[in-house]
Amino acid sequence: MNFDEILDAIYLLPKDSKAKLRDLVTEVTFPKGHILLREEKVERSIYFIKKGIVRAFSIKPEKEHTFWFGSEGETAMSMQSYINDLKGYESIQLLEYSELYKLNTAALKKLFSEDIHISNWGRRFAELELIKTEERLISQQFHTALERYTVLVASNPDLIQRVQLGQIASYLGITQVSLSRIRAELK
Amino acid sequence: MNFDEILDAIYLLPKDSKAKLRDLVTEVTFPKGHILLREEKVERSIYFIKKGIVRAFSIKPEKEHTFWFGSEGETAMSMQSYINDLKGYESIQLLEYSELYKLNTAALKKLFSEDIHISNWGRRFAELELIKTEERLISQQFHTALERYTVLVASNPDLIQRVQLGQIASYLGITQVSLSRIRAELK
DNA sequence: TCTTAAATTTTACAAATGATAAAAAAGGAA
């Protein structure tokens, strides 16, 4: 998925606005395991995933919590840094070799104030992330672990293949042992 | 909290942009118990709360799930309707007599395409809602019910007084019995 | 105030989940 397609999937931009964004972007690649951004730091860029899978996690007291998986077309970023210039609570790690488009936040914000199309792109971007997060919240709050796992498998069948179960369990808000039990049930 | 203050709390607008928004808004009041918007319907407006408390809930198979409380300065709306023109999964009900500012979504979107300041206001609006939702999600996923309840009481002491415990329990993602147990522990 | 209804807490039991340890299976490197 190239940069243009990623932009278009969010909000259709006129050619020249798109060009302005393209000028800001650099392509970067990293090996499996690379830490793209670190919790407790203010992150100055956001990364659109061209290819690969990443996970966001934080190491709270002792335990490691995975709270997001991102793949092709999605954006790896700290919302707290992007939105409020605060340090984020998550680290983001590449789960496989990945290719990313890196975009500097400050430069993007400058464009928001200059180009109404890009401003609307930024609005749409936030809105789409909002919907995703709201759906996650509802799923987390009102569905059982079994239901959440079933939905995850149905919507991201490849994820299960490519990601460790302990991380998926954490993402679902349960222990790895519980997830194993759920999987055993389903057989 | 008047309309100007509500706008300013989101993003500072030039006078004339603010005036354009003010022209779109009508003030409405409803009694306790009024259903402001209904699940499974596409909602054409969003409502800024001038005064009062509301709750969003949905009636899934049999059970009623409360997933949001809103009060002064917050916005009562269906994200799915606002963002994707889809029917929302929530109904919103007034928990007390309330005064609201009603804003038509289509008219607002028209301004987004015409006025860069309003477009950036809309971006900021979505971004702030996104941060709130993300924090809810993290809290739900990685903190115990006891922790969540304690935080809720600390940050919204009045809410506990004004809202039924069954609804608060649902909001926390637990049963009313569990919440009673937690409250008994804390005495 | 008294009466009734609604809301909240408590209790008892069942089901689900967590913690821990150990066994089994899968994957990688020499």
Added chain:
DNA sequence: TTCCTTTTTTATCATTTGTAAAATTTAAGA
């Protein structure tokens, strides 16, 4: 392949949470 490490599953027991029903408290109206 073989050995070694990592990941996943299984088993056991303790804890938490849910369900249902009863007991208590609170609120509201006559």
